[in-house]
Amino acid sequence: MANTPQSKKRARQTLRKTEVNKARRSRIRTYLRKVEEAIASGNAETARETLKAAQPELMRGVTKGIVHKNTAARKMSRLSSRVKALSAA
Known part of the structure; x- marks a missing residue:
């Protein structure tokens, strides 16, 4: 328990x-x-738009110290590649 002020x-x-x-x-x-x-x-269109909206939110988390920058980069990379594959298909 906290004792000092x-x-x-x-x-x-x-x-x-x-x-x-x-x-x-x-x-x-x-x-x-x-x-x-x-x-x-x-x-594909909705996926691209939501990814575009998610990226600044994720990077804001990096700035605020909520998410490690490598974790954010990995998540964005994997999501981007999946959206790109969806667009190509």
Whole structure:
């Protein structure tokens, strides 16, 4: 349990930041899920649009420290290649 005033304040800040980070992570996952659903539906145009909307959201997560930059790059690369394959087919 936090005893000193500083540790009490830190505990409060951690709770606030945890909530903000959860919301951001959830938002990123929602965008990625929309891309996955568009790919699964087979609609190339929708998949391209949702991917275009998801990219800045994912990169914002990198900037805020929610997602590691390599993880974001890997996700974008894999999604992009799947959307490209869908467009080509």
